[in-house]
Amino acid sequence: MNVVIMGCGRVGAQLASLLDTEGHNVTVLDMNAHSFRRLLSNFGGTALVGNGTSEELLKKAGIEGADAFVAVTEGDNRNVMAAQIAKHIFNVPKVVCRIYDPLRKDVYEELGIEAISPTTIFAQLLKERLEHL
Amino acid sequence: MNVVIMGCGRVGAQLASLLDTEGHNVTVLDMNAHSFRRLLSNFGGTALVGNGTSEELLKKAGIEGADAFVAVTEGDNRNVMAAQIAKHIFNVPKVVCRIYDPLRKDVYEELGIEAISPTTIFAQLLKERLEHL
Numbered sequence: 001m002n003v004v005i006m007g008c009g010r011v012g013a014q015l016a017s018l019l020d021t022e023g024h025n026v027t028v029l030d031m032n033a034h035s036f037r038r039l040l041s042n043f044g045g046t047a048l049v050g051n052g053t054s055e056e057l058l059k060k061a062g063i064e065g066a067d068a069f070v071a072v073t074e075g076d077n078r079n080v081m082a083a084q085i086a087k088h089i090f091n092v093p094k095v096v097c098r099i100y101d102p103l104r105k106d107v108y109e110e111l112g113i114e115a116i117s118p119t120t121i122f123a124q125l126l127k128e129r130l131e132h133l
Numbered sequence: 134m135n136v137v138i139m140g141c142g143r144v145g146a147q148l149a150s151l152l153d154t155e156g157h158n159v160t161v162l163d164m165n166a167h168s169f170r171r172l173l174s175n176f177g178g179t180a181l182v183g184n185g186t187s188e189e190l191l192k193k194a195g196i197e198g199a200d201a202f203v204a205v206t207e208g209d210n211r212n213v214m215a216a217q218i219a220k221h222i223f224n225v226p227k228v229v230c231r232i233y234d235p236l237r238k239d240v241y242e243e244l245g246i247e248a249i250s251p252t253t254i255f256a257q258l259l260k261e262r263l264e265h266l
Contacts, residue, residue: 014256122251123147
């Protein structure tokens, strides 16, 4: 699978490394080159510095042949913006983005973007953990 | 279940509201009173301003009769410190804490603290989502 990941924070870097280790073809974007320190030292994918909401950079990242696009920067707006570009301009089949704000999440899902809120997932998981400890 | 939650950020507030809605007896602590705005307006638990690593505040929060303690502030060190106080000084039966740094997580688990890393959980979940979309 060809995957483009926008945002090389903790989650982006871990996802990039996981997918790379499994043999997928990964390109990870970040506006700050220093973020790439989080990738595994044997990371075999591509790391590109730049803004993932720029169509030009997305093309350079291979968005036109991508099977999946994941937006996990710290900014909800940037994530949803990039996700929409990937989905509606470049027709990437699988597009997922992280949305911290649960209220926005509903709006984005109405726009056809698969939005995942880590807050909700984590609160739910803690609750289950307490119930089963 | 009597639950004390330290940290009323997004996750703490959502967990507090979830547990309160289900009829549990919830006390939530935060150093910043402004954080309590995140609780549901009909939140029926107790909100206490103060530092959850203070034994005095923990007693005020009812830690001595608590069935569970959850540490979800933004600081890994604070979380593990409070978790250890809850577990080893107050003998709370269920203690869970959030640890962002996956490397620290292993150390803390060796110390007998149930540590959950949202980074790892979320990266794994995104990967599964991509595989099944």
